[in-house]
Amino acid sequence: MPPTPTPPPEWPLPKFTLRVEDLAHPGAALFLAHVEPEAALRAAVLASFQWLYATPACAPTNVRAILLVLRPMDGVAYTSGSHTEKEIHLSLDHIVNSAARARAEILGVLVHEVVHCYQHNAKGTAPGGLIEGVADYVRLHAELAPPHWVRAVRAGDKWDAGYQTTAYFLDWVEAQAGAGTVRALNAALLDREYEEAVFARLGGAPVGELWRRYKVALGADGGPDEDEGFTLVPSYNPVYV
Numbered sequence: 001m002p003p004t005p006t007p008p009p010e011w012p013l014p015k016f017t018l019r020v021e022d023l024a025h026p027g028a029a030l031f032l033a034h035v036e037p038e039a040a041l042r043a044a045v046l047a048s049f050q051w052l053y054a055t056p057a058c059a060p061t062n063v064r065a066i067l068l069v070l071r072p073m074d075g076v077a078y079t080s081g082s083h084t085e086k087e088i089h090l091s092l093d094h095i096v097n098s099a100a101r102a103r104a105e106i107l108g109v110l111v112h113e114v115v116h117c118y119q120h121n122a123k124g125t126a127p128g129g130l131i132e133g134v135a136d137y138v139r140l141h142a143e144l145a146p147p148h149w150v151r152a153v154r155a156g157d158k159w160d161a162g163y164q165t166t167a168y169f170l171d172w173v174e175a176q177a178g179a180g181t182v183r184a185l186n187a188a189l190l191d192r193e194y195e196e197a198v199f200a201r202l203g204g205a206p207v208g209e210l211w212r213r214y215k216v217a218l219g220a221d222g223g224p225d226e227d228e229g230f231t232l233v234p235s236y237n238p239v240y241v
């Protein structure tokens with residue numbers, strides 16, 4: 001009789017809590033009409049695990065609980081909290097401003113913020129743009145990129161401009177250097193300070209050279225004059241942290 005296959009280990013899901021600070025706010029009604037909170041948070045955690053960690057054995061287990069707070073505030077969202085207890089604050093006003101596509105926007109922002117709960121950050125020394133780029137890389141791969149995102153670079157953008165600019169760059173690096181490159185990059189940010197050489201080691205060339213090649217691949221000239229040969233895109237770029 002063949003041995004019973006061992007079931008795959010489970011990803012370490014945290015406890016989820018929801019707090020709505022103003023149920024009379026129209027954003028609260030939109031959220032509750034379009035999103036099932038537990039399923040949305042679970043999907044965001046699983047997307048973070050899937051795109052940052054190859055197996056459950058590699059995934060961090062420190063996050064015990066995620067509290068989602070819906071409240072009126074400026075901006076879109078932010079994540080804070082301790083090593084074990086995370087808080088994601090999501091703006092009810094932003095939900096109203098995104099009413100036409102409330103569900104996709106909420107799910108996309110939740111993925112971005114949940115990535116911040118699980119990604120490594122080189123003990124706080126990784127460039128902020130890289131951290132934000134990884135978060136949007138996962139949002140992109142979760143198929144929750146908002147319609148205004150464009151795979152392009154704006155005049156003067158650097159590789160670590162963050163958000164979708166860096167997300168699409170990381171996506172290109174992964175395509176060039178092989179599947180798992182962004183996971184390896186995230187792993188390289190665990191328990192050690194950031195070194196730009198990580199790109200040369202994992203991506204095959206220094207990050208400046210990779211950025212130049214990426215711009216060429218997009219149809220820009222890739223030359224040293226950062227003000228020429230770029231695709232200009234609309235400046236709408238929501239600020240969330």
Ligand SMILES: [Zn+2]
Nearest residue numbers: 132135240241
């Ligand atoms: Zn962020």
